[in-house]
Structure formats: structure tokens, C-alpha cells
Amino acid sequence: MRSIGEMAQDSGLSVSALRFYDRAGVLVPAWVDPVSGYRWYDPGQLDEARLLARLRRAAMPLADIRLVLAGWSGADTDLVRQLLQAHLRRLEGGLSDARSEFSTLRAHLDHRENPMTSLRTATARLSVSAPGLAAALDAVRFAASADPELPMLGGVLFDIEGEALRVVATDRYRMAVAHAGTTGHGGPRVQVIVPAPLVDAMRALLTAEESVQLTVDGDRVTLLAGDRQAGGQCLDHEFPDYRRLMQVPAGRRVLVDVPDFRAAVRTGPVRTSDARKQDGMSCELSVLGVTADGTVTVREDGDDDPHLVAVNRAFLLDALTAGARDKLLLELGAPTSPIAIRRPDDEATCSILMPVRLDG
Structure with a gap:
């Protein structure tokens, strides 16, 4: 007999998934210890578990998985083939629908007036507490994305509004937000995405100075610390609405x-x-x-x-x-x-x- 842990390791299904499929009556263990409740599987169930893992990765509905497993164990290959083909047609139809919807959304985006554009083309000059900015960057840097498919997340958002500077990073799976006090900015809200390497260069300057100067000029951002500076071009992308994500x-x-x-x-x-x-x-x-x-x-x-x-x-x-x-x-x-x-x-x-x- 195979323990549930061994079954998970050999089949590609997690332990929690095996429990789920047991409760759903799809893959029931051969024996359950009446005292501990621990599940044990017959060696012959490994092939079914591996098949179940493949169907799960293909996003087949649970009701169809149940029928496929029944047909598989009963050698009803015609039923299995028909179910697989029907699911494949559904997937292809869903992909076609998704492409159509995404095409419509892209068209809307192309014609939509983007109010964020003004936020990324404004200018700002302000003083920032060096210890405060260092602490803020340390609090968010770990959440910046390294995924080349999502370049808009490959840096830290600097959101300047009133006397506050908020820094934000996200890679979709996690998000971090921090803030630092500023003085000297009396203009409109300004947002720029600072690339991760430039963020690291800025952080390296925040060691001895009490106050540093942050300048945003269109698509460029510069941090001046005494006689040292770090600057470069911002990412030409839109950052997600982090305030909504925080809700x-x-x-x-x-x-x-x-x-x-x-x-x-x-x-x-x-x-x-x-x-x-x-x-x-x-x-x-x-x-x-x-x-x-x-x-x-x-x-x-x-x-x-x-x-x-x-x-x-x-x-x-x-x-x-x-x-x-x-x-x-x-x-x-x-x-x-x-x-x-x-x-x-x-x-x-x-x-x-x-x-x-x-x-x-």
C-alpha cells in the first residue's frame, strides 16, 4: 500500500488535492485507518492518480474527470476519447472567445484618454529625509517583479502627492507600500516608475546624508545626495492602481x-x-x-x-x-x-x- 505522501510524490497531485478528490468520490483510497484517518492507496491506483493529474492540469471539469476515470478503468476507450475531444473543443472555443474579448479591450485602450499621462510627464523637485526614504525602499524592494513579460512591474513606483512620497512595488503575487515625508513639492501629483537597478543605486546613496533631493523631469528621475547622484530614465509604462489593490x-x-x-x-x-x-x-x-x-x-x-x-x-x-x-x-x-x-x-x-x- 502507498501512503498519501508517497502517492502525492509519485502522481504529481498534492496531498490536499488527494484529500479533495477523496471527498469528491473521484479517487477514493483503498483503505483509511479508522483510528488516525490516514489514507492508504493500492499500487494500482497510481496510474489513475497520474491520469487525474493530467486532466486537472488540462482544466477538465470534475464531472467529466469522473467519467473519464470510470471509462479508463472499464477500458471504454470510445467514451474516453469522446470526453477528451469534447473538452478540447470547449478549450479551443474559450480561447477564441478570449481572443475576441481581448481584441475589443485593446481597441478600447487604444482610444481611451489616459489621465495618467499627465502624471508621468510632470516635473517635481523636493527634499526627502534620507533615513525615511531608505526605510521605505527597504520595505518594498523585495516585491518588485523580475518577469520580463511584465516590464511595468520591473521597478518601484514613486507617487508624489502633496507632502507625501509613496513607494510601491508588486509582482502580482505580493505588493508592498511604504512612504517617506517630503518638503518643497507644491505642484500636482506626479508618478514615475523607477527601474529596479536605479532604485538599488539610489538606495546605496542613502547612508550618511540627513536630507536628499529628488527631481523628476518628465521621463527622468534623479536623486542627489551631497556631491553624489543617481539618475536615469523612468520606465515608459503604466503602473496598476495600487490604491485599489490595497482594498x-x-x-x-x-x-x-x-x-x-x-x-x-x-x-x-x-x-x-x-x-x-x-x-x-x-x-x-x-x-x-x-x-x-x-x-x-x-x-x-x-x-x-x-x-x-x-x-x-x-x-x-x-x-x-x-x-x-x-x-x-x-x-x-x-x-x-x-x-x-x-x-x-x-x-x-x-x-x-x-x-x-x-x-x-
Whole structure:
């Protein structure tokens, strides 16, 4: 007999997916320990599990998967072929519809007046606290994207409005926002996307000066620190509306001791998921839950609590480090709601992490 862990490793299905398909009656284990509830599979079920994994990756509906598996085990090849062909036609039809809708959307974008254009062609000259800007960049830099397919996310947004400078970075799976106080800017709102290498060059200058000068002139941005400067051209793209992205559903707020919680995440159990890949590799997930006394814990793989929230472990560790506090607020909502990590003394500086579904 194969344990559920062995079955997951050999089939390409996660443990949580195997549990899901057991509850759905699609792939039922050969034996379940009546005391521990642990699932065991017959060796002959491995082929069905591998077939199920392929159908799952092809986004076949659960009802059709059930019929394919029934036809497969009964050697009804005609039924299986018909189901596969019907699903392929649906996928092709859906792709055709998506192309048509995207073509329409692109046409709307081409003809739409873009109010952000003025934000990216304005000028601004302001003084910024060097320690404040350094702390702000440290709080967001980890979330900048390295995906060449999304060049508009390959830097940090500098959003200048009134006496505030907000810096924002996102790679779709996570977003970080921080701010620094400024003086000297009395003009309209200005936004520029500073490329990641230039952000790093600016950060390197923020070591000794109390105040630095930030200048935006159209598509160029320059940071002057004493007799040193870093400057270059901004990215010619539009950044997503981060204010809208920050509107996450309210969840349960828990104050965590960062050193202890970081150690628990680093040494705690993980799940491996293909649901979300970074740099072409599957990510390790930390599964978080809140106990009755308000403690955030990293749960074991066998926990079937429906309120658990899974998150990319590396992203969570990065966000805890970027929080730069011994105490941070974790806001956990539904399993499908983003996780917010905030500073208790400065909630405007926060990280938002997208969860990963565990239900297969």
C-alpha cells in the first residue's frame, strides 16, 4: 500500500488535492485507518492518480474527470476519447472567445484618454529625509517583479502627492507600500516608475546624508545626495492602481512576535504546490491558522481545518524581514483573501500577499 505522501510524490497531485478528490468520490483510497484517518492507496491506483493529474492540469471539469476515470478503468476507450475531444473543443472555443474579448479591450485602450499621462510627464523637485526614504525602499524592494513579460512591474513606483512620497512595488503575487515625508513639492501629483537597478543605486546613496533631493523631469528621475547622484530614465509604462489593490477584505488581526514567528515559518511544515510558480519552480507553502487564544501557528500537512490560509513561504519570510519591526500585525481572512502584514506604529507601510488555494 502507498501512503498519501508517497502517492502525492509519485502522481504529481498534492496531498490536499488527494484529500479533495477523496471527498469528491473521484479517487477514493483503498483503505483509511479508522483510528488516525490516514489514507492508504493500492499500487494500482497510481496510474489513475497520474491520469487525474493530467486532466486537472488540462482544466477538465470534475464531472467529466469522473467519467473519464470510470471509462479508463472499464477500458471504454470510445467514451474516453469522446470526453477528451469534447473538452478540447470547449478549450479551443474559450480561447477564441478570449481572443475576441481581448481584441475589443485593446481597441478600447487604444482610444481611451489616459489621465495618467499627465502624471508621468510632470516635473517635481523636493527634499526627502534620507533615513525615511531608505526605510521605505527597504520595505518594498523585495516585491518588485523580475518577469520580463511584465516590464511595468520591473521597478518601484514613486507617487508624489502633496507632502507625501509613496513607494510601491508588486509582482502580482505580493505588493508592498511604504512612504517617506517630503518638503518643497507644491505642484500636482506626479508618478514615475523607477527601474529596479536605479532604485538599488539610489538606495546605496542613502547612508550618511540627513536630507536628499529628488527631481523628476518628465521621463527622468534623479536623486542627489551631497556631491553624489543617481539618475536615469523612468520606465515608459503604466503602473496598476495600487490604491485599489490595497482594498483587501477585513480579516482577523493578530500581533505576532516576529523573531519567534519567523523561526516557526522557517522550521515548520511545508506543502509543495504547482498552483503558483516563481522562476519556473514550484513554491513551498506555509499553512497558517489562528488558535482560539489568538496565536498564529504554522499547521501540519494533515490538518483539515477549512479556515487555514496558505502562502508562499519565501514571500512570507521576505515580508517579515521588510516589516523591520519586532512586532507586526498579521491580518488573516478567508482562505482566498489576501494576507496583510502591517507595522503597528505605521499601518500605511504594509505588505500584501496573495494566498494559494489548498482545495485542489
